[in-house]
Amino acid sequence: MEKLITATEFKAKCLKILDEIESPGIVITKRGQPVARLTPLHVVDNSKLIGLMKGKVVVKGNIFSTGRKWNAQP
DSSP states (O other): OOEEEEHHHHHHHHHHHHHHOOTTOEEEEETTEEEEEEOOOOOOOOGGGTTTTTTTOOOOSOTTOOSOOOOOOO
16 A cells, blocks of 8 residues: 655755655645655666567668659749
């Protein structure tokens, strides 16, 4: 179950809360109504995706052309 915290308490303890945040996070309320959800950020390493499709993609034709001739006025 998600932990609920008031906006006033969040404001007073913000830095400590950010240091200790765990999944699934907390819901911040204002006047008893939920206004925000704070969840931990999970960093994903996408570096292995760079170049993954190299040699697998084939470009056919001129990718900078529509393939149609047109008469544009200068």
